[in-house]
Amino acid sequence: MRVVYRALAGVAAVAVAGSVTAVVLLTRKDDPTPTTVAARPSLPAVSVPATAVPATASNAVPTATASASGSAAPSPAASPSAKGDPLTVALADPRVPALPEKQRKLKTLSGRAAPTRGLIKDRRSGVALPRLGKVWRRATANPFASRQVLPKVKGLEFRGMLVSCPVPIPVQDSLRDTALLAARWTLNHHPSGGTITWTASQSIKVGKRKGWLLGYRVGYTIKDKKRSSMAAVALIDVPQKKPALVFITIPDAQKRHWRDINKVMSSLKVL
Numbered sequence: 001m002r003v004v005y006r007a008l009a010g011v012a013a014v015a016v017a018g019s020v021t022a023v024v025l026l027t028r029k030d031d032p033t034p035t036t037v038a039a040r041p042s043l044p045a046v047s048v049p050a051t052a053v054p055a056t057a058s059n060a061v062p063t064a065t066a067s068a069s070g071s072a073a074p075s076p077a078a079s080p081s082a083k084g085d086p087l088t089v090a091l092a093d094p095r096v097p098a099l100p101e102k103q104r105k106l107k108t109l110s111g112r113a114a115p116t117r118g119l120i121k122d123r124r125s126g127v128a129l130p131r132l133g134k135v136w137r138r139a140t141a142n143p144f145a146s147r148q149v150l151p152k153v154k155g156l157e158f159r160g161m162l163v164s165c166p167v168p169i170p171v172q173d174s175l176r177d178t179a180l181l182a183a184r185w186t187l188n189h190h191p192s193g194g195t196i197t198w199t200a201s202q203s204i205k206v207g208k209r210k211g212w213l214l215g216y217r218v219g220y221t222i223k224d225k226k227r228s229s230m231a232a233v234a235l236i237d238v239p240q241k242k243p244a245l246v247f248i249t250i251p252d253a254q255k256r257h258w259r260d261i262n263k264v265m266s267s268l269k270v271l
Contacts (some may be wrong), residue, residue, distance in 0.1 A: 045113070107215075141163075156251065157191075160248075163246075175212040186231060198214065204265075211234055213232065232247070234268060
């Protein structure tokens with residue numbers, strides 16, 4: 001009997017194994033493999049590069065590209081020229097009038113000049129300028145190369161300032177034109193809405209080096225009251241460097257120090 005039972009058990013085991021094998025085979029045959037599933041969506045993607053090739057070729061043209069409307073649009077490389085050169089932009093600025101055709105010397109301004117305590121040697125710019133005494137104080141230079149300031153005025157954000165640095169704007173063919181751009185740049189250091197009125201425009205000599213001086217009044221409005229500052233810039237052609245810029249501005253609230261503008265502009269030296 002034991003032999004019969006063992007034989008029946010063996011037959012049952014073989015039958016079960018055969019059923020499992022059949023199920024596995026049927027499952028493999030009916031279910032799609034991952035490879036087959038991934039291949040189906042990849043078919044449309046194959047055609048994309050073929051349609052993208054013409055667009056890539058047209059974008060490679062540096063002069064212009066076609067816009068969605070079909071009109072030609074300038075390339076990024078061409079956009080700066082549309083803005084115009086710095087001098088043209090400056091001359092179109094209503095805050096900055098054209099320079100006088102003839103030279104105009106800087107007149108002696110009102111007030112009393114402060115005594116000097118030696119020179120400040122600005123080696124970064126290649127010039128030396130007077131270190132003003134009395135109420136003038138040296139201050140943190142950044143972003144300039146040197147900076148001196150007057151005391152703060154109660155109720156006002158702006159005060160007298162004397163700075164030097166390599167000219168921070170594009171250098172033009174002439175010192176006169178570069179000085180014009182520099183004067184326009186100094187409006188960033190005056191109350192907003194300021195406009196320039198020229199008081200001087202003249203060539204200067206600092207040692208053996210050439211330069212150009214511009215004097216001007218900056219008019220603006222603070223708390224519905226018209227105010228102004230007297231200012232001057234000097235551009236000096238220094239050896240092997242960008243021209244040096246010396247800039248001084250003093251508001252009318254401190255006009256007793258306006259004579260310091262004359263003092264500074266007549267005391268510059270090249271290192």
